[in-house]
Amino acid sequence: MPVPDTTPDANPEESPLAARLRALGDDLTKSEAMIARWLVVNQATLGLETGASIAAKTGVSEITVSRFLRRAGFRGLAGLKEELKLSRIHHLATAPDYYLRLIDGGISAFLRRDAEAILAIAEEVEKPAWQEAVRTLAAADEVYVTGFQTVRGLAEDFARRLGIVRGSIRFLSPHDDGLVEWIPSERRRDERRCLVLIDMVPYAREAQPIVRRAREAGTEVVIVTDMLNTWAAAETPFVFHVSTKMDAFLESTGPMTTLMNVIIQAVANEDPERAHRRIRDWPPLIAALGLY
DSSP, X not given: OOOTTOOSSOOTTSOHHHHHHXXXXXXXXXXXXXXXXXXXXXXXXXXXXXXXXXXXXXXXXXXXXXXXXXXXXXXXXXXXXXXXXXXXXXXXXXXXXXXXXXXXXXHHHHHHHHHHHHHTHHHHHTSHHHHHHHXXXXXXXXXXXXXXXXXXXXXXXXXXXXXXXXXXXXXXXXXXXXXGGGSOOSTTTTOXXXXXXXXXXXXOTTHHHHHHHHHHXXXXXXXXXXXXXXXXXXXXXXXXXXXXXXXXXXXXXHHHHHHHHHHHHHHHHHSHHHHHHHHHHHHHHHHHHTXX
């Protein structure tokens, strides 16, 4: 069975991985073709995957993934990841024309500004408060995440993804439940709590009152916000900024999303065994639901 979306003729713009899988020919089984298609489409994030996660996402067994990778000439998933790393280095060194083309045009200028804002996140993780904030998030018994209006979706996504690498993550929706989660509980009186607030211009009216209420209740607060925010630093030492203004019609949420991904990675690194265990235990739960 052929790998979908490929042609018999070499495509000068296709990735080395796509070319290698295309070279396997048309006799792939249905499962192998599914794995090949998924690998090509998701090669940019393969570094985050495991054999089990690829199996869960393609609907095949882990051993089928392993056998296919060997058939393709890779020394398992680790070998595939290493070859992808080397091919990216080679591409950067030998194909600068691609990046020169990106320099031209309005969209390319936007991409460049967005990329610069993402690289500037390095300054945020160098702040003295960064490590303490990460340790606070990792050690808290319960973590709440909230965001409003246009960034609510970002906050919900962050809460779900953070919940993969550590437990007891709850998305807080004050409009829906009126902070019922914060009613004092004798049973949970000594728990350590942390609130993560995602906010950007125009700032939500309820953001600052919720932060203050959390601090009054002894809850630590981490705020991810844009460069123009002037109120957050007075409420908590854990404030991390990103650029969102790109001279575009709307603010860019790309740098903010990247910073939240960095936070997830840092929290996972505080207890990698726990994170790996949760990631390993997750695919069977998904499979049991039969959603994919």
